[in-house]
Amino acid sequence: MIAWTGKKTVEGIAYAADVLFLSYLAFKEFLSPARRGRSEVSKAVTRQILLIGVGSLPVIGAMALMLGLIVIIQAGLVLPEVGADAFLAHVIVVTVVRELGPLLTAFIVIWRSGTAIGTELGFMRVDQEIDALEAMGIHVIGLLVMPRMIAAIVSMICLTVYFDLVAVIGGFVVAKVALTIPFAAYLTEIEKALSMTDVLITVIKSGLFGLAIAVICCHHGLSVGSAMTEVPQQATRALLNTVAACLVLDIVVSISVYL
Amino acid sequence: MSEAAITLDHVSANEGNQVRVDDLSLTVRRGEAVALVGSHTSGKGLTLRLCAGLEAPESGSVRILGVNPAVASEELLDLRQRVGFVFVKPALINSLSVFDNVALPLRYHATLPEAAIQDRVMARLVECGVEDLRDRFPAGLAMGDARLVALARAMAMDAELLLVDEVLFGLDADELVRFRKIVEGYRKQRTLTLVATFSAPTRLFAMMDRLVLIRNGRVVADCPPAEASRVADPMVRDFVIM
Numbered sequence: 078m079i080a081w082t083g084k085k086t087v088e089g090i091a092y093a094a095d096v097l098f099l100s101y102l103a104f105k106e107f108l109s110p111a112r113r114g115r116s117e118v119s120k121a122v123t124r125q126i127l128l129i130g131v132g133s134l135p136v137i138g139a140m141a142l143m144l145g146l147i148v149i150i151q152a153g154l155v156l157p158e159v160g161a162d163a164f165l166a167h168v169i170v171v172t173v174v175r176e177l178g179p180l181l182t183a184f185i186v187i188w189r190s191g192t193a194i195g196t197e198l199g200f201m202r203v204d205q206e207i208d209a210l211e212a213m214g215i216h217v218i219g220l221l222v223m224p225r226m227i228a229a230i231v232s233m234i235c236l237t238v239y240f241d242l243v244a245v246i247g248g249f250v251v252a253k254v255a256l257t258i259p260f261a262a263y264l265t266e267i268e269k270a271l272s273m274t275d276v277l278i279t280v281i282k283s284g285l286f287g288l289a290i291a292v293i294c295c296h297h298g299l300s301v302g303s304a305m306t307e308v309p310q311q312a313t314r315a316l317l318n319t320v321a322a323c324l325v326l327d328i329v330v331s332i333s334v335y336l
Numbered sequence: 337m338s339e340a341a342i343t344l345d346h347v348s349a350n351e352g353n354q355v356r357v358d359d360l361s362l363t364v365r366r367g368e369a370v371a372l373v374g375s376h377t378s379g380k381g382l383t384l385r386l387c388a389g390l391e392a393p394e395s396g397s398v399r400i401l402g403v404n405p406a407v408a409s410e411e412l413l414d415l416r417q418r419v420g421f422v423f424v425k426p427a428l429i430n431s432l433s434v435f436d437n438v439a440l441p442l443r444y445h446a447t448l449p450e451a452a453i454q455d456r457v458m459a460r461l462v463e464c465g466v467e468d469l470r471d472r473f474p475a476g477l478a479m480g481d482a483r484l485v486a487l488a489r490a491m492a493m494d495a496e497l498l499l500v501d502e503v504l505f506g507l508d509a510d511e512l513v514r515f516r517k518i519v520e521g522y523r524k525q526r527t528l529t530l531v532a533t534f535s536a537p538t539r540l541f542a543m544m545d546r547l548v549l550i551r552n553g554r555v556v557a558d559c560p561p562a563e564a565s566r567v568a569d570p571m572v573r574d575f576v577i578m
Contacts, residue, residue, distance in 0.1 A: 113413065114444040200430075209427035212388060213441040213489075214416030220444070 092318075099222065100292045106216070106223040114220060121224035129190040129225075130232030134239065137185055138247075141240040144181065145248020148172055153256045165258070166266030169245060174275055175335075176327070178241040179233075183286035183323045186233060187316060191294040194225055195315035198298025199308035207299070222299075226291040233287030234280055241279065274334065282330050289322040340399070341366045341497055341529040342387050347396035348553075349382055356382045358553035359396070366496075369523070369530040371544040371561075373575050379553035380533045381424075381501055387531055388421050388499050401497060417445055420490030422500040426482035428474035428489070434461070435470040438489045445493070460488040463521065465514055479506030484514070491522060498522070500532040503540060516543055537576055549575060 152168045198221060201207050210217055249256075249263055297315035301307045342364040349357040356379040364370050364387075372380040385391040386398055389405030389412060398405055403415045428437045438460055442453045461467040464484040474482055483506050490498060498519070507515060520543060522528045534540070541547060541561040549557040549564075549572045557567045564576040 113446065116446070117440070117444045204430070205423045205425045205427035206429050208390060209421070209423060209429070209486075212390060212416060212419070212421040212423075213444070213493075214413040215441070215444050216413070 096292055096296050099218075099296050100226070100288065102218045103223040103226045103292065103295075106219045107227060114215065118219060118224055121220060122227050125224050125228030126232055128193070129186060129228050130235055133186060133189055133232070133236055136189065137182060137236050137240050138243050140181060140185060141178075141243035142247045142251065144177060145169075145173065145244030145246075146251045147248075148177075148244070149248045149252040149256070153252060153258065162258075163266075166263070166270040169267065170270040170275060173244045173248075174241050174271060174279055176331070178244060179237045179279055179282040179286060180323065180327055182233065182237045182240045182283065183290065184320065186229070186236065186287075187290055187294075187319045187323070190229070190232075191290045191319050192312050192316055194291065194294040195298040195312040196308055198295060199301035199311050202299060202301040203303060203305055203308065217299075222292070222295045225295055226288060229291035230284050230287035233283040233290070237279060237283040278330060278334050282327060285326045285330070286323045289326060290319050293319045293322060339366045340364065341368070341401055342531065343397075343399040344383070344386060344393075345397045345399075347386060347393040347398060349386055349391055349393045351382055356553050357386065357393070360550075360554055361396075362548060362555060362558075364529060364531055366529055367523075367527045368546065369519075369544045370532075370546045370548055371541060372531065372533045372548050372550055374533075374535070374550040375575075376535055378550045380550045382553075383550060384499050384501050384531060384533050387497075388419055389415065390421070417441070417447075417493050418496045420487075420493070420495030420498045422483065422486045422490050422498075424502045424505050426474065426477075426479070426486040426506075428477075428482060428485060430474050432473075433470065434466065434472050434474070434477070434485050437474070437485060438492050441489065441493050447493070456492065457488075460492055461485075463491075464488040464518055480508055480511040483507060484511065484518075487515070487518065494526070496527065497529045497531070500530070503532045503534060504536060504538055512538070512540065516540055519543070534575075541576070547576060 148169060152165050156162045156165055156168065198207075207217055207221075210220065245267060249260065253260070294315045297311040297318070301311050340363050342362070344360055344362045347357055347360050348355060358379070360379075360383060362383070372383055374380045382391060386393060387400065389398065389400050392406060400415060401418055403411060405412055405415065428434075429440065432440065435457055438457045439453050442448055442456060448456065458467065461470055464487055466481055466484050466488065469477060469481060469485065474485075477485065487500070503515065504512070519530060523530070544561055547557070547559060547561050547564050548555055549567075551571065556569060557564070557572050559567065561576075565573060567573065567576070
């Protein structure tokens, strides 16, 4: 049991070190772009923003609307019963903007794009496409990992802001059928409840989630060997590890800022 | 013709935990066409990857076009622009069209303006007889067509050294004739060093200057094609005589 725990701990540390090293290489590539391949890298970043960000808008919008509706209806109906209707805006800011917005957006991006990143890179490895890129003198981190990392960070920040807006405003508009609070008063309360720190932390969390999603999924995709059967295995591991990483990051940021 | 394009000096290399190339020495001169011949497990594929600098040896030294591939990455990237590699699987980028696949190394290394890239790519596609496929994606190509596109991509940067893994794989009789004409055409135009691997006897040996027979990661014979039938080793003759 002790040996098993020790082995798993060492494996965990080695895994975290690999992921952090890949992040470092991708950031290094971003901060000191090589003289080669700038136009191809720009095209790759744009393509990934379209796939990860723009492609997720409908599903994020629908999820945000439904979540906003549920939270606003429940809070709007329960809080007046306990004489706390003045806290509706606070409840929404705390649950939706601070926590659920970034987390649910991250989960949707993981399920939709994270698995796609892991699977695509895995198949590229099996089909020797990555070997071919190396053989052509094309920097694999620069062309495959860094664009996905930048696109995931940018997309996650934009999608979280979009999620929060749709959940807070759209949710209220739909819930208006069941509630009697005036829209203007609701918006004023939200504005009062929402601090600059909330916005900043939401953006930081989203950026960190985007980084974790891209780098962990790229790491697993590139870890595929030569067998086709390794692709779904690595994609599943990528999904689980990314969800865990996002939750850990969320807890760390929330504790360091709000406690 | 005398300068070495590739030098493998007492090179050993592993695949997983298994030694696949064992103290192998090989010199290929510039402009030479060399066939590495042997079974699928002989280590010739790994030898070819060593010749491209895609694998690092466990021991021994490798020099490719005068460059040690173990050097700093920037010099290695320059070297790789001078080396074309055709993999067993065509290894075309599935998200790019045939045209964009061939244009990829040119665009990435930004050696030419876009108009010149378009001309160069079309020229390569026409030479390989796959110009009609320019807008198709790799998933929709037959294996032979895909390998000819891979050849066009390998030659897009006007490589000085062309390495082809398992030439016979996926090519039908017509495509093999076309492959031979393409490579001979390139060799007439410029000094092109060719190293290709084979797992079976073929008439393409006639275009080679040397046959290097590899078994268990070691060179067992190295001779011109015409002299191969005189090699005493019966396994060698199995691989050479049609």
